[in-house]
Amino acid sequence: MGANLTIRAIGAGGAGANVIKRLAALGLPGLELAAIDADLSALEDAGVENAIAIGGSHTDDMGTGGDANLAKEAAIAHYPKLVQAVRGADVLIIISGFGGGTGSVVAPILSKIASEMKKKPFVVSFSFAPLGLEGAERGTLATLAQNYIRKRSNLAVSLPNDIILARAQVPVEKAFSIANAHVVKSVAAIAKMLSKSGTVNIDFPTLKKVFPKTGEKTFLAFGMARDNSVENALESLAASPLLGKYQNLKAGSLLISLTCGSGFEMNKMQLLLESAAQRLGVKGRVGFGVVTNEKFGDKIEVCAMGTIESAELPPEPAAMPPKISERSIAANEKAAESAEEEEKREEEQAQEQSEEMNSQLQASGADGNVAPPPSASDVGPAPVPAEPEEAPRKKRRGFFGFGRGKDEKEEAAAAQAQQAEFKFMEMSQQRGFFEDTPPNLRNDVDLDVPTYLRKGIKITL
Amino acid sequence: MSDSKTITALEIGTGKMQVFIGEVVDDKLLNFIGSGQAATEGVKKADIVDIRRAASQAQAAIVMAERSASAQIKSVCLGISGTHIKGFRNVGSANVSGADGVVRREDVERAKEDARTKSLAEGRSYIHRICCGYYVDDKFCTNPLGLSGRRVDAEYWMMHGDNDRIASAIHAVESFGIEVEHLVFSGIASALAVTSPQQKIDGVLCVDIGCGTSDYAYYRHGHIVQAGVIPVGGDHITNDLSFGIRLTRKNSERVKIHCGKANLSEDERGMQFWSLGDKQIGDKKIPLDAVNRIIRARLEELFLLLREDIQEYLTEDGIKEVVLTGGTSNLDGICELAAAVLERPCGKGRFDSSIGEKLRYQEYATALGLLEYARIEGAKSSRKKSGWLGKTFGQLFNI
Numbered sequence: 001m002g003a004n005l006t007i008r009a010i011g012a013g014g015a016g017a018n019v020i021k022r023l024a025a026l027g028l029p030g031l032e033l034a035a036i037d038a039d040l041s042a043l044e045d046a047g048v049e050n051a052i053a054i055g056g057s058h059t060d061d062m063g064t065g066g067d068a069n070l071a072k073e074a075a076i077a078h079y080p081k082l083v084q085a086v087r088g089a090d091v092l093i094i095i096s097g098f099g100g101g102t103g104s105v106v107a108p109i110l111s112k113i114a115s116e117m118k119k120k121p122f123v124v125s126f127s128f129a130p131l132g133l134e135g136a137e138r139g140t141l142a143t144l145a146q147n148y149i150r151k152r153s154n155l156a157v158s159l160p161n162d163i164i165l166a167r168a169q170v171p172v173e174k175a176f177s178i179a180n181a182h183v184v185k186s187v188a189a190i191a192k193m194l195s196k197s198g199t200v201n202i203d204f205p206t207l208k209k210v211f212p213k214t215g216e217k218t219f220l221a222f223g224m225a226r227d228n229s230v231e232n233a234l235e236s237l238a239a240s241p242l243l244g245k246y247q248n249l250k251a252g253s254l255l256i257s258l259t260c261g262s263g264f265e266m267n268k269m270q271l272l273l274e275s276a277a278q279r280l281g282v283k284g285r286v287g288f289g290v291v292t293n294e295k296f297g298d299k300i301e302v303c304a305m306g307t308i309e310s311a312e313l314p315p316e317p318a319a320m321p322p323k324i325s326e327r328s329i330a331a332n333e334k335a336a337e338s339a340e341e342e343e344k345r346e347e348e349q350a351q352e353q354s355e356e357m358n359s360q361l362q363a364s365g366a367d368g369n370v371a372p373p374p375s376a377s378d379v380g381p382a383p384v385p386a387e388p389e390e391a392p393r394k395k396r397r398g399f400f401g402f403g404r405g406k407d408e409k410e411e412a413a414a415a416q417a418q419q420a421e422f423k424f425m426e427m428s429q430q431r432g433f434f435e436d437t438p439p440n441l442r443n444d445v446d447l448d449v450p451t452y453l454r455k456g457i458k459i460t461l
Numbered sequence: 462m463s464d465s466k467t468i469t470a471l472e473i474g475t476g477k478m479q480v481f482i483g484e485v486v487d488d489k490l491l492n493f494i495g496s497g498q499a500a501t502e503g504v505k506k507a508d509i510v511d512i513r514r515a516a517s518q519a520q521a522a523i524v525m526a527e528r529s530a531s532a533q534i535k536s537v538c539l540g541i542s543g544t545h546i547k548g549f550r551n552v553g554s555a556n557v558s559g560a561d562g563v564v565r566r567e568d569v570e571r572a573k574e575d576a577r578t579k580s581l582a583e584g585r586s587y588i589h590r591i592c593c594g595y596y597v598d599d600k601f602c603t604n605p606l607g608l609s610g611r612r613v614d615a616e617y618w619m620m621h622g623d624n625d626r627i628a629s630a631i632h633a634v635e636s637f638g639i640e641v642e643h644l645v646f647s648g649i650a651s652a653l654a655v656t657s658p659q660q661k662i663d664g665v666l667c668v669d670i671g672c673g674t675s676d677y678a679y680y681r682h683g684h685i686v687q688a689g690v691i692p693v694g695g696d697h698i699t700n701d702l703s704f705g706i707r708l709t710r711k712n713s714e715r716v717k718i719h720c721g722k723a724n725l726s727e728d729e730r731g732m733q734f735w736s737l738g739d740k741q742i743g744d745k746k747i748p749l750d751a752v753n754r755i756i757r758a759r760l761e762e763l764f765l766l767l768r769e770d771i772q773e774y775l776t777e778d779g780i781k782e783v784v785l786t787g788g789t790s791n792l793d794g795i796c797e798l799a800a801a802v803l804e805r806p807c808g809k810g811r812f813d814s815s816i817g818e819k820l821r822y823q824e825y826a827t828a829l830g831l832l833e834y835a836r837i838e839g840a841k842s843s844r845k846k847s848g849w850l851g852k853t854f855g856q857l858f859n860i
Binding site for chain 2: 371372373374379380381382383384385386430431432433434436437440442447448450451452453455457459460461
């Protein structure tokens with residue numbers, strides 16, 4: 001079965017194409033790749049053979065500039081190409097960034113095409129939610145798209161960028177690159193698991209039995225560790241941002257894919273699988289696959305996916321970010337840059353800042369005078385006071401491309417309510433800047449977790 | 462003929478690496494001759510997490526200070542803090558040996574030795590073993606010599622830390638060929654800089670609220686009675702803000718510095734400000750009240766944890782006043798909040814009038830205190846040298 005199985009990953013929009021580019025670099029056997037975008041130059045930059053440009057005369061082969069209406073027109077004009085892209089796939093992995101133009105429109109259309117096919121492919125969708133700071137309008141469009149695609153996916157994974165941003169305290173660009181890395185690893189794990197290149201394989205029927213229906217609540221988490229440390233791998237798995245929105249998750253059924261070096265011991269593997277199943281409180285079916293890779297050495301990677309039996313949702317909804325009238329596609333453009341470049345740039349920037357500070361201090365301290373400590377002006381300008389009577393900003397009409405009838409409005413209302421679940425994660429994980437340090441325990445309380453969260457103090461923004 | 466020598470203080474803080482160079486004349490006069498500073502890297506919660514980066518930044522600060530003072534640094538007085546530092550009280554006893562019942566130096570030494578020799582768990586080393594005072598037949602005194610009694614007790618506050626963390630701090634400095642002459646708990650150093658001898662006699666609690674941790678030292682009768690670390694600092698406030706108002710760390714720091722207040726007036730409660738000010742993507746209105754609630758929650762907790770630690774000294778005869786220092790003590794309203802929680806008058810650190818204007822910043826308290834510590838230890842060492850033997854290795858970890 002595995003040999004004949006067609007696994008196809010399609011990246012829609014700039015963010016999706018960027019993930020496809022990174023997947024192409026991995027050269028995974030048995031994984032077909034395609035990218036769909038309105039921006040021809042971005043597609044060329046992605047360097048994927050099977051690239052479908054839908055911009056054409058609608059956008060002059062440029063991006064949609066975040067305009068979902070434009071993206072919809074372009075997608076409808078190239079509908080046959082989209083059908084062609086989906087046709088023949090047994091497993092269809094759709095990757096897109098929501099909130100912008102192309103990704104928010106093309107990915108749901110792909111899932112719609114898949115759901116209407118005679119031989120329905122197994123649909124896995126990965127979507128990046130926009131950052132809260134990108135504004136409510138993008139957020140609403142993203143949630144509409146997410147709900148639409150979730151109903152038509154066997155396994156739907158949404159990566160709320162806010163969680164990554166909050167966890168790692170990284171700049172916007174870095175948040176996107178982290179998100180990309182998680183999705184790339186997860187797609188690779190699925191591909192390896194199904195392509196029968198492993199020691200213990202999960203076959204396609206097993207996958208379909210675990211995720212028999214579309215529209216179910218599902219989860220996927222990815223974890224890794226060095227030194228063959230089972231404990232670290234489990235911790236990393238539990239802290240996976242893909243899992244971050246749920247608390248005390250109980251899995252209905254579970255699939256675990258493990259990739260390890262050839263020296264990974266059998267007892268450790270057993271411990272890992274048992275512990276993972278135990279932690280997730282699986283009640284139903286459990287399957288696992290193991291791929292050994294000489295290059296891994298003492299590194300292990302675990303990918304867990306399944307249906308959700310029950311999960312605690314956060315106690316209270318987070319406040320929606322304020323409305324912002326001016327939009328920019330800069331965030332999407334940045335998403336298309338590779339993670340490596342981003343990390344490198346950030347390192348260089350940090351070094352430059354450090355050097356800059358040193359040289360400034362040197363200049364002032366060279367004559368034996370002490371430089372004053374960093375003052376308020378060194379951390380940037382003071383925030384501007386906001387006038388309380390300022391008129392509310394005009395809301396730009398949101399869009400999701402399949403009409404806006406009563407159903408859509410209900411869907412939008414439900415989406416608003418559901419979006420709150422992406423804002424929280426388990427309290428012990430909310431350590432932000434201190435994430436990579438040991439817990440700061442005092443009286444059995446981790447002091448690195450914000451006090452207002454621990455004490456339940458409500459912050460109204 | 463006057464005798465002068467150069468001393469150096471190095472503070473590996475969570476926020477900055479600070480080097481001060483001073484010249485000591487006749488073991489008394491301390492002249493400030495140069496400084497160096499570098500942004501800290503590889504340090505979180507006052508613990509070195511990346512020794513390579515920390516060492517490189519420390520070296521940058523040292524080199525800058527050397528240029529500034531036109532002097533070569535051979536050894537430093539290094540300030541240490543971190544969540545690993547703990548303390549406990551230990552009392553050593555000795556019977557008065559003389560037939561006349563008068564306490565002699567040998568009796569005191571035996572009592573001190575008894576207190577100082579308590580062994581620690583594996584992997585821990587002493588940073589300070591501080592004599593807090595003596596008891597002759599259970600009656601407190603600062604100098605038992607010549608008093609009459611049957612038993613003399615020496616009370617010690619023993620501060621210890623994790624071997625690996627201490628080694629990391631020392632290695633970060635010694636890796637570029639500079640000797641660590643004294644290793645000093647930062648809280649003690651800060652107290653040296655911002656409290657007067659009279660305050661130390663009356664009973665003062667000095668709290669250095671830095672970036673990574675808050676280090677405190679309680680003085681009474683001119684001696685340290687207790688010192689310790691509350692593992693919460695300004696970075697925690699920034700982190701709380703970035704969660705609570707959903708901003709990047711850099712912007713949260715900016716909001717903290719410009720708008721952070723521990724107390725709000727009624728007028729300020731309804732105020733709002735733009736988070737970025739450019740009214741572009743990501744800019745949003747933030748109520749000052751939200752910022753205040755987050756900061757206040759964290760600081761209240763910090764002072765409550767401190768109160769837990771020093772509860773037994775919050776008596777009429779104990780702590781008379783609280784002095785706040787360190788970068789975070791610049792936050793508006795923090796003294797009022799500390800005074801309310803600790804129920805003691807509270808003010809910011811006051812520097813001695815001999816300290817120059819350009820050095821009178823709360824952020825410099827630790828480095829200035831380290832210089833003073835090095836001067837005092839140097840004077841003690843000179844007195845010993847005037848005997849026949851110089852300093853001993855043991856001085857590294859003892860007062």
